Amino acid sequence: MVPRESRLNVDPIALPARSDPVLRIESLTYAIDDRILLNEVDLQVGAGESVTITGPSGSGKSTLLSCILGLLKPSSGRIVLSGQDLVRLRGRELARIRQRKIGMVFQFGELIPELTPLENVALPALLQRGNRRESYDKAAALLSELGVPSHGRTDRLSGGERQRTGVARALINSPAVILADEPTGALDAKTKDQVADMIFDLPRAYGCAVLVVTHDASVAERANHVVHLDGGVLATVRTPGLGGS
Numbered sequence: 001m002v003p004r005e006s007r008l009n010v011d012p013i014a015l016p017a018r019s020d021p022v023l024r025i026e027s028l029t030y031a032i033d034d035r036i037l038l039n040e041v042d043l044q045v046g047a048g049e050s051v052t053i054t055g056p057s058g059s060g061k062s063t064l065l066s067c068i069l070g071l072l073k074p075s076s077g078r079i080v081l082s083g084q085d086l087v088r089l090r091g092r093e094l095a096r097i098r099q100r101k102i103g104m105v106f107q108f109g110e111l112i113p114e115l116t117p118l119e120n121v122a123l124p125a126l127l128q129r130g131n132r133r134e135s136y137d138k139a140a141a142l143l144s145e146l147g148v149p150s151h152g153r154t155d156r157l158s159g160g161e162r163q164r165t166g167v168a169r170a171l172i173n174s175p176a177v178i179l180a181d182e183p184t185g186a187l188d189a190k191t192k193d194q195v196a197d198m199i200f201d202l203p204r205a206y207g208c209a210v211l212v213v214t215h216d217a218s219v220a221e222r223a224n225h226v227v228h229l230d231g232g233v234l235a236t237v238r239t240p241g242l243g244g245s
């Protein structure tokens with residue numbers, strides 16, 4: 001992730017060698033009425049890399065995720081995912097790319113309580129008309145890898161198990177990027193650490209890019225890069241391992 005050099009507070013040379021960006025956001029502006037909620041945002045996330053977005057309430061973090069998901073149409077700029085500009089896509093084509101390329105993890109899991117954990121995880125693969133057997137086998141394998149029982153009642157899962165199930169569901173279609181909006185916001189301290197460790201290990205374990213929005217500094221610092229959004233402007237970039245500020 002490299003915001004425009006004019007806005008960098010660190011020497012760009014200090015940033016580590018970058019993989020090719022899976023997600024590249026260029027000069028993204030989103031305005032509603034006369035209010036600019038995102039102002040010329042530039043951001044990149046490479047495969048096998050994690051980036052955290054922090055920022056005060058109302059700074060535009062969720063708006064940025066909604067633009068990447070194609071739920072909001074930017075006023076200008078580009079969102080290039082695996083070489084395709086999502087801003088130019090419409091309707092079914094956008095939905096298809098979103099299903100295949102993006103996995104989303106929510107603050108409260110957002111699982112369907114009437115379905116088992118296995119069914120929740122398999123659902124995105126089935127919606128993509130995946131082979132039924134293969135979809136369920138992959139869902140079972142992911143749940144097993146992430147340590148969640150496949151069967152039983154979804155509404156009886158613990159907070160941590162709920163988030164792990166949400167992560168398994170996000171992974172089922174082998175996405176290029178996983179977006180997570182406050183994924184640890186509803187968890188106690190111990191579970192928060194476990195879930196945060198799991199999420200920031202996804203780039204290594206599954207080769208995807210990870211983009212996390214969080215208010216929690218101890219969670220944010222696990223990422224390869226931390227960027228700060230304020231008033232719709234990407235203000236700073238930090239690479240925790242390098243001690244940038």
Ligand SMILES: Nc1ncnc2c1ncn2[C@@H]1O[C@H](COP(=O)(O)OP(=O)(O)OP(=O)(O)O)[C@@H](O)[C@H]1O
Nearest residue numbers: 032035037055056057058059060061062063064215
């Ligand atoms: N549809 C809308 N119309 C007008 N203003 C909006 C709309 N959606 C969001 N906003 C405003 O845009 C700003 C950014 O909102 P956003 O939800 O992206 O912030 P955030 O950084 O995610 O905040 P939080 O950390 O509290 O979730 C806020 O001031 C919000 O009130």
